[in-house]
Every structure is written in C-alpha cells, then in structure tokens.
Amino acid sequence: MGAGPVGENIADRAVQGGLSVAIVECELVGGECSYWACMPTKALLRPAHALAAARRVPGAREAIIGDLDVDAAFAFRDGAAAQWDDSGQVGWLEGADITLVRGHGRLAGERTVEVERDGGRVTLTARHAVAVATGSVPVVPDVPGLATASPWTNREAISTSSVPTRLAVIGGGVVASEFATMFAALGSDVTVLVRGDGLLGSLEPFAGERVAAALTEAGADVRTGTSATEVVRAAATGPATLTLTDGSTLEVDEILVATGRRPTTDDIGLDTVGLESGQTLTTDDTLRVLGPDHAPIAWLYAVGDVNGRALLTHQGKYQARAAGDVIAARATGATVDDGPWGAHVATADHAAVPSVVFTDPEVATVGLTAERARAEHRPVRVVDYDLGWIAGATVLAEDYQGQARFVVDTERHVVLGVTFVGQDVAELLQAATVAVVGEVPLHRLWHAVPAYPTLGEIWLRLLETLGRDTATAPTS
Incomplete structure (x- = not known):
C-alpha cells in the first residue's frame, strides 16, 4: 500500500525474492519524494547554492553579470519532478x-x-504479507484562523509558479529551514517564526546557529521563541495577518506551515485488524507491525514514515530493502537473518541515521549528538574543528565558513556521531556514516589517508586534535 520510493523498493525486493506483488497507489507513482519533497526541493535550492558558491571564488565572482533567473530555476525544478508525470515510474x-x-x-x-x-x-488477497508504506502528511497547528487561511505546506510551496513578495514560515526544523533558504534566494521577504530557542533543535546547537546567521545575512527575519496565536485572511489570494505571541502583527502574502508530519494511517482500515486509526505503526526491527499486545503481527509490515522510526527517504528505502527481503525469506522458508546488523533488520535506525539539511551552509550529520550520547550515559569526548582551517576549504571558497564535530566513545575508541556545517559538506557524509556504522576504531582511521587538498582532510585534523594516543590500538 503506497507506491512511493519505499513501496517501490519493498515490491522490487519481494519480486526478486520470488514473490508476485501488487502495489496500490491513489496519487502519483513515485510518491512525495519524487514530486513534492526531496527531488524538486533540492533542484530548486541548487541554482542559489551554485550562484552563492561562485560568488565566494575570486575570478568566478567577477564573471557573474546577473541575478538568479527565477523562471529558469522553476523549469529546472519541473524537470526534477518529471513535470509531475509518473509515466516513467x-x-x-x-x-x-x-x-x-x-x-x-x-x-x-x-x-x-x-x-x-x-x-x-477491487479486493486483493495476499498469500503472505501486506506492507503499509503510505508515508506521512504535514501537520497544521491548531492556531485560530490558520487552517482556513489556505496555508501552504511543502506541496504548495514546491509546486508554485510564482514567488510571494512576503512569506511567513512557521516552524524551525529541516523543512522550514530549507524553504526559508529557498524563498529568500528567490526574492521573497521571509520571516521565520520559531517556537523554540533556535533552528534545527534536534541537531548540534551550532548547526542551527550557523543556518540562522546565514538566513539573516540573506535578508530573512528569524524570530525565535515566537509563534502565531491567530491568523486572519479575508480572501484565499489576499494578504494574511498573523498575530504573534508578543502581541505584534505580521502581514504576509503566503504562509508556509512546516511544523512536522504525521503518519498517513487515518483512512487505511487499521480498525479491521485491531489497530487504531491514525496511529503510528510501531514495528520490530524486521518491520512487522506490533499489535495491541505488543507481539508482531506475522503478515503485516509498516515501512517508511508510517512507522515513525526515521522520516527520511533514504532511511525508508533502507527499511524497504530489509522488509522486502524478509517477506520473501519468510514466504519461501529461507533463513531469516534478524540479528543486529543482519540483512533483514533496520538496525541503523537506532543510532546511525545520516541526514542532510540542504540550506546554505549545508548541514550533514550521522549518529548521536553530544547531548544524546551523554543522555545515554556514553563515555564521550567532543572534538570541534573549524572547517575553514582545512587546506581544501581555502581553495574551495574565499573565507570558507564551517564547523565539524566528532562525538567519540572514549572507552570503545569509536566515533558515535559526526556533524559538518559548511558549503558542500553533504559529500563528506558517507565517509562519516561508514565510520559510525562500521564502528571503525580510531587507530584504523589514522590509516584512512585523506586526499590533499580536499575537505576530507577534516578526518586527519580531528584525529590529531584527539591526540596521538588514538593512533595505537588499545591493549584491552
């Protein structure tokens, strides 16, 4: 149920495992990621990123003779979304x-x-399993007048053909930060209303601080500790007035709500199998749904956003590969590899989830933050390093701005978490993910020699900061 990237991957793996598969979809095949999220949003962010990167390089900067071409940027986005045509999928x-x-x-x-x-x-009866991969939908806060003011969610914002003169972004997470970056670059007067103390609150504090500073420099107004208490809009296409918690008002042309998502499970018949409509479908690590008695339902699987484990397309596809394979294995009587890091489990969901925030600067992170590691009573040491000091950064941009953080387990001598903030740091993330997932000992990382001059040299600098004692294998 659901033909987004998650459902497609479950189906493909199950077919490869010898099963016949039907996939059910009420919208476009390819799902949210292909048409209203990952692909078009990153495509629409890219022109501004490329232009900003060029302006940071002497010689390239002087060659720029114009501003961002908004119509061309929209056309690039349309291509990334396949013109909202799912025939290819x-x-x-x-x-x-x-x-x-x-x-x-x-x-x-x-x-x-x-x-x-x-x-x-049409009634479909499965011989072996049903997999729910219906994704998630945006949450619109219960603010008086907001729901009737025709607010944008990610769908309306990414498919628009015009740039609002004044835009209010409600929220402080990834979606809010990326869309604020996008529309500020496209020419909107952006105001970001963040209920909490800062942007990207689940990440290392310096990540949100640097993104907020960059948005401010780009002309956006980032207001923390602020939310809307009422919204008034006389006409769907007219201006809207937001009353804020401090009593002031804000008039805008569009409102983008980016305050989180909930699983799309409120109209999929959960009550017919003893589950509650609208609930997040909790699963075991092989993605079988846990019933009211907390025991797995043998034939029912929930994969991707609906299970709440990690609301990221790549993580959902990771789960889907495990789920499709284990469904086929159970159906054919093959061995189920469900131990830690086995082929049929989603172990990485717990402490090794990679993610990128495509703001400018980018934020790339995997594993535990320092706060979470300490909350789990891990023996940790935190090492910070200025990415601008790396030789690769000095040839990438003039006055490169960025920061890296390693969270290290001082007893096991492995990396628990990594965060990078800066231009093009997304490309550093896979190496960090390998280090965290593989629990590569620090003394072995010394032998992973970074090419010079690249940003990858950050690995050597962080090891040097940790100290030479990490170059020798522990004797215990």
Missing part, C-alpha cells in the same frame, strides 16, 4: 514485473486490501 514498475493497482487502498481484515477506484472496488 509506471514503466519501471511494469519492467520490474510489479502489478500497479490505482486507487485508495484500505485493509479489510487479515491479508486483505480493498481498493476503491473509478467508483468501483
């Missing part, structure tokens, strides 16, 4: 031998899904 399903059933699917008892389509109904 449908063709992929056909080539992968996956049956597409268009319509709204609902569970209708054990191993049964009813699909409502074109005024009729």
Whole structure:
C-alpha cells in the first residue's frame, strides 16, 4: 500500500525474492519524494547554492553579470519532478514485473486490501504479507484562523509558479529551514517564526546557529521563541495577518506551515485488524507491525514514515530493502537473518541515521549528538574543528565558513556521531556514516589517508586534535 520510493523498493525486493506483488497507489507513482519533497526541493535550492558558491571564488565572482533567473530555476525544478508525470515510474514498475493497482487502498481484515477506484472496488488477497508504506502528511497547528487561511505546506510551496513578495514560515526544523533558504534566494521577504530557542533543535546547537546567521545575512527575519496565536485572511489570494505571541502583527502574502508530519494511517482500515486509526505503526526491527499486545503481527509490515522510526527517504528505502527481503525469506522458508546488523533488520535506525539539511551552509550529520550520547550515559569526548582551517576549504571558497564535530566513545575508541556545517559538506557524509556504522576504531582511521587538498582532510585534523594516543590500538 503506497507506491512511493519505499513501496517501490519493498515490491522490487519481494519480486526478486520470488514473490508476485501488487502495489496500490491513489496519487502519483513515485510518491512525495519524487514530486513534492526531496527531488524538486533540492533542484530548486541548487541554482542559489551554485550562484552563492561562485560568488565566494575570486575570478568566478567577477564573471557573474546577473541575478538568479527565477523562471529558469522553476523549469529546472519541473524537470526534477518529471513535470509531475509518473509515466516513467509506471514503466519501471511494469519492467520490474510489479502489478500497479490505482486507487485508495484500505485493509479489510487479515491479508486483505480493498481498493476503491473509478467508483468501483477491487479486493486483493495476499498469500503472505501486506506492507503499509503510505508515508506521512504535514501537520497544521491548531492556531485560530490558520487552517482556513489556505496555508501552504511543502506541496504548495514546491509546486508554485510564482514567488510571494512576503512569506511567513512557521516552524524551525529541516523543512522550514530549507524553504526559508529557498524563498529568500528567490526574492521573497521571509520571516521565520520559531517556537523554540533556535533552528534545527534536534541537531548540534551550532548547526542551527550557523543556518540562522546565514538566513539573516540573506535578508530573512528569524524570530525565535515566537509563534502565531491567530491568523486572519479575508480572501484565499489576499494578504494574511498573523498575530504573534508578543502581541505584534505580521502581514504576509503566503504562509508556509512546516511544523512536522504525521503518519498517513487515518483512512487505511487499521480498525479491521485491531489497530487504531491514525496511529503510528510501531514495528520490530524486521518491520512487522506490533499489535495491541505488543507481539508482531506475522503478515503485516509498516515501512517508511508510517512507522515513525526515521522520516527520511533514504532511511525508508533502507527499511524497504530489509522488509522486502524478509517477506520473501519468510514466504519461501529461507533463513531469516534478524540479528543486529543482519540483512533483514533496520538496525541503523537506532543510532546511525545520516541526514542532510540542504540550506546554505549545508548541514550533514550521522549518529548521536553530544547531548544524546551523554543522555545515554556514553563515555564521550567532543572534538570541534573549524572547517575553514582545512587546506581544501581555502581553495574551495574565499573565507570558507564551517564547523565539524566528532562525538567519540572514549572507552570503545569509536566515533558515535559526526556533524559538518559548511558549503558542500553533504559529500563528506558517507565517509562519516561508514565510520559510525562500521564502528571503525580510531587507530584504523589514522590509516584512512585523506586526499590533499580536499575537505576530507577534516578526518586527519580531528584525529590529531584527539591526540596521538588514538593512533595505537588499545591493549584491552
């Protein structure tokens, strides 16, 4: 149920494992990521990133003779979203031998899904399993007048063909930060209303601080400890007035709500299998749904945003590979590899989730923050390093601004978490992920020689900061 990237990957792996698969989708095949999230948002952010990067390099800076071409940027976004045409994705399903059933699917008892389509109904009965991969939808806060003021969510914001003169962004997380960066670059007068103390509150504090500073420099107004208490909008296309917690008012042309997401489980028939409508579907590590008695339901799987483990496309696809493989293994009587880091589990969801915030500067992170590591009573040492001191940074940009942090387990001598903030740091993340997932000992990391001059030299500088004693294998 659900033909986004997660559902597609479950289906593909199950087919490769020898099963027949039907996939149910009521919107576009390819899902949120392909048309309203990952792909078009990153494409629309990219022109501004490239222009800003060029302006940081003498010689390239002088060659710039104009400003960002908004229409061309929108056209680039449209291409990344395949013009909101899913025929290519449908063709992929056909080539992968996956049956597409268009319509709204609902569970209708054990191993049964009813699909409502074109005024009729089709009943699908699975021999082995049903996987729920219906994703998530934005949450609109219960602020008087907000819901009736036609606020934007990520969908309206990324598919717009015009740039609002004045934009209020409600929220302080990843979506809020990326869209604030995007529309400030496109020419909007952006005001960000952050209820908490700062942006990106779940990450290392310096990440949100640097992003907020960059947004301010770009002309945005970032207001922390502030939220809307009322919204008034006389017409859907007219200006809106927000009353704020300090009693002041803010008039804007559009309001973007980016205050989180909830699982799309409120109309998929959960009640027919003893579950509560609208709930997050808690799972075991092989992605089987846990029932009211906390025991796994043998035939029902929940993968991606609906299980609340990690609301990231790449993490959902990781879960999907495990789920599709284990469904096939259980169906065919093959061995199930469900131990820690086994082929049929999503162990990385717990402490090794990589993510990138595509602001300018970028934020790339994997593993535990220092705060979380200490909350888990890990013996940690935190090492910070200015990325601008790296030789690779000096040839990448004039006055490169950035920061790196390692969170190290001082007893086990491994890296628990890494955070990078700066231009192009997303490309540093996979090496950090390998170090965290693989629990590569510090004394072995000394032998992973970084190419010179690249940003990757940060690994050597952090090891040097930790000290030469990390170059020798512990004797214990």
